Each structure stands twice: as C-alpha cells, then as structure tokens.
Amino acid sequence: MSNFGNKRLEAVLAIATYSIGSGTASAAPAPGGEIPRQLILTASDILMYVSIWKIYFHEDLSAQGLVEILVQLGLVTVSATGTAYIVSKTSTAILKEITNWTGPLGWGVTAAIAGSLSGLFGVVWAFYCDRLASEGKPQPIS
Structure with missing residues (x-):
C-alpha cells in the first residue's frame, strides 16, 4: 500500500474512532446536561482534526493554526459555517433532551x-x- 494509502487508512480509522466515540457519548441519557456534553464533543472534534493533521504531516497543529486553517477551508467562518457548526451542536443537544424521554430508541x-x-x-x-x-504544500503553522 502506498504512503498515501496508509495515511488515508489511518485517517479513516481516526474518523471512525472519534465518530463512534461521539455517538456513544451522546447515547447515554443526561437530563439537563447536554450543553456541557456538546462542549466536550466539540473538544473531541478538535482532537480529531489535530490527529488527522498529524497523520498527514507528522507535526502537531497549534490551536491558532487549526482555527486559521479551518477559516481558510471554510469549515469555520464567523458568520456562516461557524454558525452552522454551533447550530448543529445545539440542535443535537436539543434533540438529545427530547429523546431522553423516548428511551433507548431515541438514544440510538x-x-x-x-x-x-x-x-x-x-x-x-x-x-x-x-x-x-x-x-x-503543508500549511504553515503559527
């Protein structure tokens, strides 16, 4: 397998691991505790980004460098996508509060x-x- 093939496989495994972790952490009921949980899940997403960066470039990505790259990529902007990300996390928290009452099916x-x-x-x-x-062309890190 080529070097890029190995990196892609590692990235897929990292994404799967973090996604399963996020899903698992979201499944358990915690009435009234969803906003703090979403903050933890957001921190987990950031760790996922840093891990994927390290897979490809074998260097640590600073928080400032990550934000700059996410802005350039368009995943995070002050008005558009950043808001969408926050809305998605908030929506998940609200949905979770509602599904706490529906039992295991809603949790799933x-x-x-x-x-x-x-x-x-x-x-x-x-x-x-x-x-x-x-x-x-690795992105310069601040």
Missing part, C-alpha cells in the same frame, strides 16, 4: 446523528489534508 437516533456529524466534519478535514499533502 441521537447517537447516529451525533456520530454522523462528527464523521462528516472529519471527512471534509481529511480531504483537505490529503489534498495539501498530495500537492506537497
């Missing part, structure tokens, strides 16, 4: 949604890192 739905959102953001980030690495 919430877990699937939370895991899918984390996975989607991870896939976009991995595609970006893969493109940078294949062009031989």
Whole structure:
C-alpha cells in the first residue's frame, strides 16, 4: 500500500474512532446536561482534526493554526459555517433532551446523528489534508 494509502487508512480509522466515540457519548441519557456534553464533543472534534493533521504531516497543529486553517477551508467562518457548526451542536443537544424521554430508541437516533456529524466534519478535514499533502504544500503553522 502506498504512503498515501496508509495515511488515508489511518485517517479513516481516526474518523471512525472519534465518530463512534461521539455517538456513544451522546447515547447515554443526561437530563439537563447536554450543553456541557456538546462542549466536550466539540473538544473531541478538535482532537480529531489535530490527529488527522498529524497523520498527514507528522507535526502537531497549534490551536491558532487549526482555527486559521479551518477559516481558510471554510469549515469555520464567523458568520456562516461557524454558525452552522454551533447550530448543529445545539440542535443535537436539543434533540438529545427530547429523546431522553423516548428511551433507548431515541438514544440510538441521537447517537447516529451525533456520530454522523462528527464523521462528516472529519471527512471534509481529511480531504483537505490529503489534498495539501498530495500537492506537497503543508500549511504553515503559527
């Protein structure tokens, strides 16, 4: 398997791991405790981005460097996508509060949604890192 093939496989495994973790963490009921949980899940997403970056470039990504790259990529902007990310996390928290009352079926739905959102953001980030690495242009880190 080529070097890029190995990196892609590692990135897929990292995304799957973080997505399953997000889904699992979202599944358990915690009435009234969803906003703090969503903050933890957001921190997990950031760790996923840093892990994928390290897979491709073998260097740590600073928080400032991550924010700058996410802004350039369009995953995080002050008005558009950043708001969408926050709305997705808030929506998941609200949905989770509602499904706490529906039992295990609702918990499973919430877990699937939370895991899918984390996975989607991870896939976009991995595609970006893969493109940078294949062009031989690693992003400068601040």
